[in-house]
Amino acid sequence: MPTRTHTWLFDLDDTLHHAHRHVFPVIDGEMTRWIADRLAVPAEEADWLRRHYWQRYGATLLGLIRHHPDIDPDAFLTAVHPLPRLLAPTHPAAGLKRTLARLPGRKVLYTNGPTYYGEAMLAALGISRHFVRVIGVDALDHLPKPFIRSYRRLCRQLRLQPRRCIMVEDSIANLRTAKRLGMKTVWLRRHRRGHAAADVLLSALHHLPLRRAWQ
Structure with a gap:
């Protein structure tokens, strides 16, 4: 012991x-929407970038930081973690x-x-x-x-x-x-x-x- x-x-x-039951689908969707909006790309490309950066760097955020240095990492984290939606249900x-x-x-x-x-x-x-x-x-x-x-x-x-x-x-x-x-x-x-x-x-x-x- x-x-x-x-x-x-x-x-x-x-x-x-x-998290796979509720939280991850919400976060993934918000990441795709955020990337599409900030990078002005179609949703399909944004979703591909989200998955590609995660697979290559271990986190989508790291890929964004490395390839798009003008983004605000904290703004990204806030946008893709909408607490009211993430916390209900648990x-x-x-x-x-x-x-x-x-x-x-x-x-x-x-x-x-x-x-x-x-x-x-x-x-x-x-x-x-x-x-x-x-x-x-x-x-x-x-x-x-x-x-x-x-x-x-x-x-x-x-x-x-x-x-x-x-x-x-x-x-x-x-x-x-x-x-x-x-x-x-x-x-x-x-x-x-x-x-x-x-x-x-x-x-x-x-x-x-x-x-x-x-x-």
Whole structure:
């Protein structure tokens, strides 16, 4: 069992809640509309750019920053995270509150979304009290996971030692970087096939806390 000196780094979307059911379709649609409007391109081209930048750079925002330096990253993040639409309805992971309540150690939300979205989603899920900090991409100079500089900035800001951190994610790409830094890693996926970057493979979040993985 982790001691209280451990810090849990939780991803948000498709980790603490099922973002693919509602949040991701809303965000994707807003991204496409924003790109089409700002770059004055047809919706089909805007949708292609959204997916292309995400596949090439790991985040649509990074592609926009690199290829369209005149855009305002924070304006983009605000436009594509319309809180009233994103927060209703919510789809929390099964046993979410009970799982967080019984986990020892500090808990930090580390999301590629903006900080205010992370804070609002935690509040909507009723789990804000379990987290000591929320760190969004806007707090890390708009550098998202899985870039190692993003993790290092996070650790510097919070004075964390990577070897005392446990990262819980649905993305193996993000866990690869965490593992490289010496963090313990938990991969949430339905299938049984594991990966070298995942110390623990879980089919659902409520299977935490874990017994021997952190000894």
